[in-house]
Amino acid sequence: MKEAVYIETVHQIEQKLYRIAKRLLISHEEAQDATQEVLVKVWQRASELSHVKSIEAYAMTMVKNYCYDRLKSKQASNLSIEYSIHDKSHDQSAAFEAKDRLFFVEKIVNNLPDKQKLIWQLRDVEGATFEEITEVVQMEPIAIRVNLSRARKKIKESLEQIDAYGI
């Protein structure tokens, strides 16, 4: 593989990992740590993984596991409390800006259950196929579709509420 191509691939995977980690952990610093940790581990095993597609799926699975571990640990729960406080201040300023509506979408998505959040992120943001999602989340394709459908419907409902009643 040419060096430039390789760097570009790693960069793309890195961004993907970061977005997934940020979706699950919310905090930017935590997501950054997760990305770094996983990239180092992937790097160590890169020779065992033959092609790029498998590296990507492998890295995404690792970042998912890492984030779930973080969420389980006490430290992460403290962080989420911290974040929700920060969230409120943002909320107030955003309430006066009707154009800042995308922020509400983010809030709604972030309030989804972790599993739905992850699947929604993989599908609607990263554009992953169902096979790829299956590999990452280790669930039956049917269960994935159910979770994805629930996530999308939930987002729709919440957004319709905002639309109808204002904020």
Added chain:
Amino acid sequence: MPMESKEIKELIDRYLAAETTLSEEQQLRTYFRSGKVDTSLNWAKMLFAYSETTCEEQLNHSSVPSSSFDWRRIAAAVAIICVTSFGVYRLQENRQQKKMQLAYQQTKEAFDLIATQMNKGTTTVSYLGYYEKSVSSLINK
């Protein structure tokens, strides 16, 4: 137009049921990007707009070093090293000078002490002269 919106609504229903393919989802994305939509689909416009912007979210390495040398930083570092080392050198020199002065003073004091004691000694010893005189006078008698 009504035909198209009907088609879109059908696509949306399938999207909500998670039955759309990736290309169909892309179709929805381009549709909602293009502009006006039915108010009942406002939520979808927001959702697709969000998923598209968040896709561009980047991890910025704030701590990545710049590729070229920052000469100003290096110059500053060199200047600091020069100034401190010169200062230390001067300080040491100063201290040595003081030490030497102190040593000189102490030696001088010591010599003074020796001189006064010596004078005392000689005056005392001079009495021995009398003793010798008287002894020799007795012997010569």
